[in-house]
Amino acid sequence: MSKYLTAALYKFVSLPDYRDQQAPLLAICVANQIKGTLLLAEEGINGTIAGLPEHIHTVLRYLREDASWQGRLADLEHKESWAEQMPFYRMKVRLKQEIVKLGVPEVKPSEMAGTYVKPEDWNALISDPDVILVDTRNDYEVAIGTFQGAINPETKSFTELPAWVKEHTELKQKPKVAMFCTGGIRCEKSTAYLRSQGFEEVYHLQGGILNYLETVPAEQSLWQGECFxxxxxxxxxHGLQQGDYQLCRACRFPLGPEDRQSPHYVLGVSCAHCHDQTTPEQKLAFAERQRQVELAEQRHEAHIGARYTPHQHEG
Structure with missing residues (x-):
């Protein structure tokens, strides 16, 4: 079994004292050798942490049971995965205006989110002709997989979604709107935004695409492609088995097997999406970084440049 347990978690809940929670939360994570990033805001908590299983469960118990949280995270859910090596380098607890940035602070998912739909009921919902299906993720995510019939807003960031909704009045041509995202957090917030704009029947996939891929058998699935x-x-x-995509270390775009056949693809340096967007000096720097990565691998050492540099934590 892999050594390190990774826990991804989020909850929209009123935390007016979130600033006071930063130092004690960081302290218990550090005391348990936990690494990763947790975001705190008045609207809730979001993040991913990793460590030894018993230490992860100590931190989760603290969040759910410690008196300082006043029971507000008692039903906090998390998703687990395993890693052979520690996937993070340090522990950070950051204070934010929003735990996932939409740019509309008056939207309160803890009070206004749409109706949860379980993965096993999702196929029936999105097959309903009265439903418009919207993928709330960004364009680079949608590019490698989505649900059949889903609308792609072609956003570069989640903050672009409100403007897209206002521009696309055809969303109200059908009585129901269903939305989905990777792990559930973005579609909770986006359905709350739709309700604030007068949409009445709004639904979202509980636990996101990851929960669907883990729950629904491949032969019954309406998912096409892979999930970033x-x-x-x-x-x-399906089954959350690792897919065929790799990350371009220059622009962080996910690259499939065909993408890696492009003449513009140079491992660690460039791909077809970014080869004309970096200077020769940058490409030399990327090439040197890749050389150091390969040298570290030969010595069976970790190299900080080899690890994935995440986008803003989303789900």
Whole structure:
């Protein structure tokens, strides 16, 4: 069994004292040799941490049971995965205005989110002709996989979604809107935003795509392609098996087998998406970084430049 347990978690809940929680939360994580990033905001908590299993469960118990949280995280859910090596280099607890940035602070998912739909009921919902299906993720994520019939807003960041909604009045041509994202956090917030804009029947996939791929058998699935994830796996398929995508270390775009056949693809240096966007000096720096990575691998050492540099934590 792999040594390190990774826990991804989030919860929208009112935390007016979130600033006071930063130091004690960091202290218990450091005391248990936990690494990763946790975000705290008045609207809740979000993040991913890794460590030895017993230490991860100590931190989770603290969040769910310690009196300082006043029971507000008692039903906090998390998703687990395993890693052979520690996937993070340090522990950070950051204070934010939002735990996932939409740019509309008056939207409160803890009060306004749409209706949860379990993975086993999702196929029936999105097959309903009265439903418009919207993928709330960014364009680089949608590019490698999505649900059949889903609308792609073609956003570069989640903050672009409100403007897209306002521009696309056809969303109200059908009585129901269903939304989905990787792990559930973005679609909770996006459905809350839709409700604030007057949409009445709004639904979202409980636990996101990852929960669906873990729950629904491949032969019954309406998912097409792979799902981008914010860690070293880059993509996963049904059963959450690691997929065929790798990350361009220059621009962080997910690259499939065909992408890696491009003449513009140079391992660690460039791909077809970014080869004309970096200077010769930058390419030399990337090439030197890749050389150091390969030397470290030959010595069976970790190299900080080899690890995945995540986008803002989303799910």
């Amino acid at each position: 994830v914010f860690d070293e796996r880059v993509s996963v398929g």
